[in-house]
Amino acid sequence: MNNNPIGVFDSGIGGLTVAREIVKQLPHESIIYLGDTARVPYGTRSKEIVIKFALELANFLLRRKVKSLVVACNTISAVALDKIKNISPVPILDVIAPAVKKGVRATKNKRIGVIGTSGTIQSGAYALQIKKIDPRIKVFSVSCPLFVPLAEEGLHKHQATRLIAKDYLDELVRLKIDTLILGCTHYPLLYDTITEILGPKVTLIDSAQPTIESLKKVLEEKGLISENNNPTYEFYVTDAPGRVYQVTRRFFGSKLKGKIKKVSLGD
Amino acid sequence: MNNNPIGVFDSGIGGLTVAREIVKQLPHESIIYLGDTARVPYGTRSKEIVIKFALELANFLLRRKVKSLVVACNTISAVALDKIKNISPVPILDVIAPAVKKGVRATKNKRIGVIGTSGTIQSGAYALQIKKIDPRIKVFSVSCPLFVPLAEEGLHKHQATRLIAKDYLDELVRLKIDTLILGCTHYPLLYDTITEILGPKVTLIDSAQPTIESLKKVLEEKGLISENNNPTYEFYVTDAPGRVYQVTRRFFGSKLKGKIKKVSLGD
Numbered sequence: 001m002n003n004n005p006i007g008v009f010d011s012g013i014g015g016l017t018v019a020r021e022i023v024k025q026l027p028h029e030s031i032i033y034l035g036d037t038a039r040v041p042y043g044t045r046s047k048e049i050v051i052k053f054a055l056e057l058a059n060f061l062l063r064r065k066v067k068s069l070v071v072a073c074n075t076i077s078a079v080a081l082d083k084i085k086n087i088s089p090v091p092i093l094d095v096i097a098p099a100v101k102k103g104v105r106a107t108k109n110k111r112i113g114v115i116g117t118s119g120t121i122q123s124g125a126y127a128l129q130i131k132k133i134d135p136r137i138k139v140f141s142v143s144c145p146l147f148v149p150l151a152e153e154g155l156h157k158h159q160a161t162r163l164i165a166k167d168y169l170d171e172l173v174r175l176k177i178d179t180l181i182l183g184c185t186h187y188p189l190l191y192d193t194i195t196e197i198l199g200p201k202v203t204l205i206d207s208a209q210p211t212i213e214s215l216k217k218v219l220e221e222k223g224l225i226s227e228n229n230n231p232t233y234e235f236y237v238t239d240a241p242g243r244v245y246q247v248t249r250r251f252f253g254s255k256l257k258g259k260i261k262k263v264s265l266g267d
Numbered sequence: 268m269n270n271n272p273i274g275v276f277d278s279g280i281g282g283l284t285v286a287r288e289i290v291k292q293l294p295h296e297s298i299i300y301l302g303d304t305a306r307v308p309y310g311t312r313s314k315e316i317v318i319k320f321a322l323e324l325a326n327f328l329l330r331r332k333v334k335s336l337v338v339a340c341n342t343i344s345a346v347a348l349d350k351i352k353n354i355s356p357v358p359i360l361d362v363i364a365p366a367v368k369k370g371v372r373a374t375k376n377k378r379i380g381v382i383g384t385s386g387t388i389q390s391g392a393y394a395l396q397i398k399k400i401d402p403r404i405k406v407f408s409v410s411c412p413l414f415v416p417l418a419e420e421g422l423h424k425h426q427a428t429r430l431i432a433k434d435y436l437d438e439l440v441r442l443k444i445d446t447l448i449l450g451c452t453h454y455p456l457l458y459d460t461i462t463e464i465l466g467p468k469v470t471l472i473d474s475a476q477p478t479i480e481s482l483k484k485v486l487e488e489k490g491l492i493s494e495n496n497n498p499t500y501e502f503y504v505t506d507a508p509g510r511v512y513q514v515t516r517r518f519f520g521s522k523l524k525g526k527i528k529k530v531s532l533g534d
Contacts (some may be wrong), residue, residue: 038316039306047504049305149416160427181346213491239316 002224005030005232006215007066009057012040013237014148014185015072016251018095021208022070023233025216030231032064036265038239041148042075043117043184050119053079056265058088060236066090067224070215074116074183074207078123091218098210099181100129106180106203110137111201113172116183118143126183140175144168144184151189152247160194169197181205190249235260269491272297272499273482276324279307279451280504281415282339283518285362287339290500292483297498299331303532305506309342310384310451313353317386321347322488323532325355327503333357334491339384341450341474345390354506358485365477366448367396373470374404374446379442380439380469383450384415385428407442411435411451412454418456419514429460436464448472500527501526 006029008019013035024174034057036042042050054076061069061169071084085092103112103232114126121143130139147168152159172180177250180202182188186204195204219225235248240262249258282303289298303309309317318499321343328336335358338344338351344361350443352359381393388410397406403450414435417428439447447469450457455473462471477495486492502515507529517526 038312043504045305075301146416146420146422153412155413155431158430160430163424163425163427163430239312 001065001227003030003216003226003228004065005234006068007032007034007061007064007068008070008072009034009061009076010073010185011036011042011053011075013037013248013251014151016248017185017188018070018072018208018211020252021212022215025212026219026226028226028228028231029083030226030228032061032066032234032236034060034263035235035238037134041117041121042073043072043119043148044145045119047079047123048120050150051076051080054084055087058084058262059265060265061092062088068093068215068219070211071095071187073210074185076117078116078120078125084174091138091222093211093215093218095185095211096125096183097129098214099183099205099207100126100133102210103135103179103205104130104133104180106205107137109176109178111175111177111179112137112139113175113177113180114139114141114183115144115147115168115180116141116189117146117148120183126181140172140177142172147190148184149188151186154250156189156193161190162196165190165193165197169194173198177202179205180243182207221267237261238265250267268494269334270297270493270495271332271334272299272501273335273337273358273495274299274331275337275339276301276303276328276343277340277452278303278309278320278342280304280515280518281418283515284452284455285337285339285475285478286500288479289482292479293486293493295493295495295498297493297495297500299328299333299501299503300328301503301530302505304504308384309340310386310415311412312386314346314386314390317342317379318347318350321351322354325351327530327532329355335360335482336487337478338362339452339478340388341452345383345387345392349372358489360478360482360485362452362474362478363392363450365481366401366450366472366474367393367400369477370446370448370472371397371400371404373469373472376443376445377401377404378442378446379404379406379443380410380442380444380447381406381450382414382435382447382454385410385412387450393448407444408512409435409439410469411454414457415451415453418453421517423456425462429463432457432464436461440465446470446472449474494525503530504528505530505532508514
């Protein structure tokens with residue numbers, strides 16, 4: 001048993017969809033969430049700068065005695081995971097490996113689509129991991145850079161979003177994928193729009209659920225499960241304009257208790 | 268006469284529309300451009316963090332012996348101008364005051380619209396400066412947070428952008444403005460789409476031209492005009508993924524010579 005909190009971090013607030021899944025699957029666990037809202041988005045930045053920023057985020061949480069780290073950002077998972085593993089004494093879960101495993105299990109025609117930010121797609125991390133499990137699977141990757149700002153502005157059901165999504169996804173329809181991995185923690189908000197374009201036969205794989213299933217397994221194996229009946233949730237961001245509060249509700253649901261605190265990194 | 272370069276800085280690469288105007292109006296001037304592509308966009312961030320970042324940018328240019336500073340970013344101009352003036356020994360031009368003057372001269376029905384990022388609009392800087400010149404003018408401000416990502420992704424003529432622009436601007440049509448200030452250096456790319464929605468009778472005011480007219484006047488008054496027949500253009504960004512090169516052409520035109528160099532700030 002270990003009642004220390006789980007550290008969850010993201011470039012911004014999209015990772016709250018992952019934190020929400022911890023609350024659902026592991027209701028006795030305390031959480032410290034850190035979102036780098038002063039420097040979001042990471043998806044269009046270089047590998048080098050994402051690694052620099054990611055290590056600052058991980059160090060912040062490690063100093064706060066978290067018992068495990070959840071990298072709730074696909075871009076960070078895609079380009080900085082090894083570097084974070086190098087500095088972390090606690091178990092690390094990323095959002096890519098669990099989604100890959102679930103996707104590989106789900107596909108019947110061996111044609112998987114992956115969507116994500118430019119950084120995630122350019123890294124090739126998904127294709128690489130899928131092919132390591134089953135080299136016969138064909139992977140088709142498309143970057144969807146406007147999905148994050150559209151989701152954050154609450155336009156995920158807007159006709160404009162539908163048009164942009166059609167531009168991004170039409171090729172995947174033509175390529176007859178039967179499984180689509182949502183390679184960004186913001187994308188679950190676009191679930192309905194994506195389903196509308198791909199049709200009901202394509203299985204959508206969201207990272208949050210399989211990631212937290214993996215986390216649960218790791219915590220159980222290592223005897224780190226909490227039995228705390230009053231878990232605490234702390235939220236830190238590196239910049240806190242009014243909109244963070246507003247947008248946070250959209251991603252974490254109504255369960256967000258307590259204040260969002262602002263912290264400085266990299267000074 | 269002074270052949271030192273003019274320092275131009277922006278949160279990203281939108282300010283290149285202003286640098287381009289220097290090349291046009293002041294062809295003998297050398298330019299050092301700095302875009303904070305590692306932390307762009309600023310428009311959704313807090314005043315406090317924009318000031319911190321802006322001072323880092325200004326200091327970088329001042330260390331390189333620029334003879335004047337052009338704040339080619341409306342968000343920085345709106346929230347950090349006084350702080351930059353406090354540390355700068357050289358003349359500073361911002362993009363708000365010149366556009367305000369031009370807008371006030373242009374309006375006949377005394378109804379001016381202003382569009383910009385959330386940070387710029389929330390600052391109230393435009394309305395304040397317009398009313399200082401003519402308190403009878405009615406100012407209607409609308410933030411258009413998706414215009415920057417849409418322009419950077421090259422979707423400025425996309426049907427989706429038209430739909431989003433209609434959502435943002437319909438109210439200004441109803442309010443019968445006769446002048447619209449484009450309060451963001453990215454927005455000139457959306458000129459046609461905006462004109463289509465507002466109709467041909469509304470005058471659009473872009474900051475770049477009046478800002479560089481003001482700069483020219485200041486340099487002349489202070490005897491700082493260059494007579495260099497081989498001016499140099501240096502471009503620095505804080506992060507340089509491949510897309511910066513690509514997008515840069517869209518904003519600066521074909522005149523971008525030389526390499527874009529990457530620099531580190533705030534370390």
